[in-house]
Amino acid sequence: MKKIAIIGSGAAGISAAASARKTDVDAEITIVSEETVYPYFRPALTKLIGQVEIPPGFFLKNDQWFEKEKISFITDFNVKKINSGDHLIESFNGRSLKWDSLIVATGGSPSVYPEHLKNNSKVTTIRSYSDILNLNKKLKKLTHVTVCGGGLLGLETAWFLKKSGMEVEVLEFANSLLPRQLDETGGEFLLRKIENCGIKFHSGTTLNEISDEGCLLSTGRRIKTDHLIFSMGIRGRWPEFSSDSINTVRYIEVDNRMMTKYPDVYACGDCASIDGFSTGLWMDAVKQGNCAGINSAGGNCFYSPESVVAMLLAFDTHVMSYGNLKGDFFEKRTEKILSRIYFEEEKITGGYCIGDSAFSSVVLKIIKNGIKSEITAPDWIRVTK
Numbered sequence: 392m393k394k395i396a397i398i399g400s401g402a403a404g405i406s407a408a409a410s411a412r413k414t415d416v417d418a419e420i421t422i423v424s425e426e427t428v429y430p431y432f433r434p435a436l437t438k439l440i441g442q443v444e445i446p447p448g449f450f451l452k453n454d455q456w457f458e459k460e461k462i463s464f465i466t467d468f469n470v471k472k473i474n475s476g477d478h479l480i481e482s483f484n485g486r487s488l489k490w491d492s493l494i495v496a497t498g499g500s501p502s503v504y505p506e507h508l509k510n511n512s513k514v515t516t517i518r519s520y521s522d523i524l525n526l527n528k529k530l531k532k533l534t535h536v537t538v539c540g541g542g543l544l545g546l547e548t549a550w551f552l553k554k555s556g557m558e559v560e561v562l563e564f565a566n567s568l569l570p571r572q573l574d575e576t577g578g579e580f581l582l583r584k585i586e587n588c589g590i591k592f593h594s595g596t597t598l599n600e601i602s603d604e605g606c607l608l609s610t611g612r613r614i615k616t617d618h619l620i621f622s623m624g625i626r627g628r629w630p631e632f633s634s635d636s637i638n639t640v641r642y643i644e645v646d647n648r649m650m651t652k653y654p655d656v657y658a659c660g661d662c663a664s665i666d667g668f669s670t671g672l673w674m675d676a677v678k679q680g681n682c683a684g685i686n687s688a689g690g691n692c693f694y695s696p697e698s699v700v701a702m703l704l705a706f707d708t709h710v711m712s713y714g715n716l717k718g719d720f721f722e723k724r725t726e727k728i729l730s731r732i733y734f735e736e737e738k739i740t741g742g743y744c745i746g747d748s749a750f751s752s753v754v755l756k757i758i759k760n761g762i763k764s765e766i767t768a769p770d771w772i773r774v775t776k
């Protein structure tokens with residue numbers, strides 16, 4: 392009976408286990424996790440800021456599921472070392488597990504986290520359920536919170552902090568808002584919505600220091616802050632491999648079957664990259680996990696990356712962005728909505744919509760299907776640069 396071990400019970404680890412089970416009904420499948428709770432929907436963590444109740448559906452699997460699928464789930468098993476030669480994983484507290492196939496699905500950790508702030512009780516990140524429990528305990532004593540990093544996750548964090556009664560400021564290194572998802576005009580449109588919610592956004596700056604007096608920004612400005620949340624992107628994390636250079640790179644490199652360079656070792660989700668690229672998104676982690684699970688159990692699956700839709704539901708508005716924002720565009724603008732659909736050589740390449748989720752779906756359909764005939768005047772105005 393084949394022994395398949397999976398490190399990590401996130402999106403990638405759980406889908407890997409389910410797919411491995413479908414592929415090999417007899418395999419001995421074990422998931423180990425450093426966490427002590429059932430697998431959960433990580434993207435919902437920000438929505439738990441300041442909340443006591445856990446929304447239904449947050450926890451994804453329970454004992455019945457593990458039993459039905461005949462998958463062993465071992466919690467509080469923090470893997471220290473992967474011994475690829477002896478086919479063994481070892482935990483920090485002296486436990487070990489043998490495997491024939493290993494799937495590393497260990498996710499990510501903050502990519503920018505200045506060393507001198509690591510043990511500062513005024514600074515946190517949001518990556519796990521326990522991070523949220525700790526933050527919620529602190530929130531009761533806080534009034535001013537600063538979010539360092541104005542990407543999708545940082546903005547969502549700022550919104551839920553505001554909703555829980557905090558005074559919130561956001562620091563963003565880039566000069567415009569969401570430069571990967573919006574153009575400058577879109578950034579300004581969204582910024583007005585953010586400011587209307589009472590959140591202060593500082594672009595073109597970052598944090599120099601945090602002290603009892605507040606945050607000192609790189610621009611020299613000082614702002615009042617009781618607590619700082621770092622949200623400046625992630626990098627892959629994984630336990631030490633018994634051998635070599637894999638310990639020094641940003642992600643575990645895999646091929647399109649999610650195979651690492653070690654025989655019988657797969658990696659998937661936020662810890663893995665293909666040609667150096669990792670999206671850091673839930674659905675990709677699920678798809679990669681499925682693929683790793685099938686292959687680890689003797690099947691044959693190829694993963695092909697697809698363009699992903701970026702979404703933000705915050706500040707009483709909705710933001711959707713997809714594809715490339717280059718070239719000329721069609722624009723639809725009302726007081727509430729700004730949408731642009733970009734095209735090059737008459738072919739639709741991407742676009743965004745701020746303001747309305749129903750209209751976002753219409754825009755996304757047009758972009759994905761490339762149906763230019765649906766972009767008609769007087770709603771849409773063609774803008775040629």
Ligand SMILES: Cc1cc2nc3c(=O)[nH]c(=O)nc-3n(C[C@H](O)[C@H](O)[C@H](O)COP(=O)(O)OP(=O)(O)OC[C@H]3O[C@@H](n4cnc5c(N)ncnc54)[C@H](O)[C@@H]3O)c2cc1C
Pocket residue numbers: 398399400401402403404423424425426433434435436437468469470471496497498499517518519544628629630659660661662671672673674676
């Ligand atoms: C707050 C937040 C909001 C997000 N919002 C969105 C969103 O709106 N849309 C979207 O697409 N994506 C979002 N994401 C990203 C998405 O959650 C991740 O892409 C996805 O969770 C990656 O899944 P994964 O299984 O690769 O890693 P993870 O979900 O991080 O799971 C990895 C697991 O491995 C465990 N682990 C790590 N190291 C060890 C070890 N040595 N031993 C044992 N266990 C270990 C970790 O504790 C963790 O449980 C968000 C992420 C966060 C944190």
